[in-house]
Amino acid sequence: QVTLKESGPVLVKPTETLTLTCTVSGFSLSNARMGVSWIRQPPGKALEWLAHIFSNDEKSYSTSLKSRLTISKDTSKSQVVLTMTNMDPVDTATYYCARIRWEDTAMVTFDYWGQGTLVTVSS
Amino acid sequence: QSALTQPASVSGSPGQSITISCTGTSSDVGGYNYVSWYQQHPGKAPKLMIYEVSNRPSGVSNRFSGSKSGNTASLTISGLQAEDEADYYCSSYTSSSCWVFGGGTKLTVL
Numbered sequence: 302q303v304t305l306k307e308s309g310p311v312l313v314k315p316t317e318t319l320t321l322t323c324t325v326s327g328f329s330l331s332n333a334r335m336g337v338s339w340i341r342q343p344p345g346k347a348l349e350w351l352a353h354i355f356s357n358d359e360k361s362y363s364t365s366l367k368s369r370l371t372i373s374k375d376t377s378k379s380q381v382v383l384t385m386t387n388m389d390p391v392d393t394a395t396y397y398c399a400r401i402r403w404e405d406t407a408m409v410t411f412d413y414w415g416q417g418t419l420v421t422v423s424s
Numbered sequence: 425q426s427a428l429t430q431p432a433s434v435s436g437s438p439g440q441s442i443t444i445s446c447t448g449t450s451s452d453v454g455g456y457n458y459v460s461w462y463q464q465h466p467g468k469a470p471k472l473m474i475y476e477v478s479n480r481p482s483g484v485s486n487r488f489s490g491s492k493s494g495n496t497a498s499l500t501i502s503g504l505q506a507e508d509e510a511d512y513y514c515s516s517y518t519s520s521s522c523w524v525f526g527g528g529t530k531l532t533v534l
Contacts, residue, residue, distance in 0.1 A: 338523065347427065348462075348470065348513050348525040361521045364425055397469060407476055410460040410515060410523065414469040 303327035305415035323381040323398030334403040341394040428526035435532040441502040446514030454495035458517035
């Protein structure tokens with residue numbers, strides 16, 4: 302059974318750095334056919350893709366947020382970590398991690414999602 | 425990378441069919457067959473409904489179908505049911521090796 306679960310602080314202050322962890326089960330982060338993305342959704346607003354990490358440790362970032370984001374993984378712990386620096390109230394959102402799976406030549410995008418974690422940025 | 429363009433809202437009566445459009449550019453929707461659609465009920469995580477333009481994951485009703493023409497992808501829901509009322513988002517892989525979502529469409533079943 303595939304599951305993803307986000308964890309991290311509920312509240313961060315402006316200018317602080319946010320660190321979120323996505324713990325996965327039911328698949329391996331070393332599997333060449335798997336990758337994990339972070340996606341966020343401000344209250345009442347649309348989804349926004351943030352970053353992705355592939356099994357070979359290659360990374361991809363949102364062009365608008367690239368300077369503030371770092372994604373990494375610890376395969377032995379089955380965890381993907383996202384850090385976002387210089388947090389601002391506009392970064393208040395539910396943060397999700399989601400899996401991408403490659404099946405033969407097909408890319409199955411975001412087939413499993415975590416439950417999401419709401420992060421509020423406020424002093 | 426700009427968000428893909430979706431109508432803010434669509435509506436239909438039970439049993440009818442509706443279509444939600446998702447317009448991008450040749451650098452995303454038009455350039456790749458990596459368009460996906462997600463259904464999101466209030467307070468819940470999104471659920472994958474369509475991947476690679478027209479493929480349905482196991483367990484998704486065949487009332488959901490996807491297509492693409494040029495820079496615009498579409499999601500069609502036939503035989504509308506009350507449980508289909510939700511927000512729907514499209515996404516696409518892009519030439520920048522990123523992914524981009526649409527602004528979301530609220531489906532109301534009248």
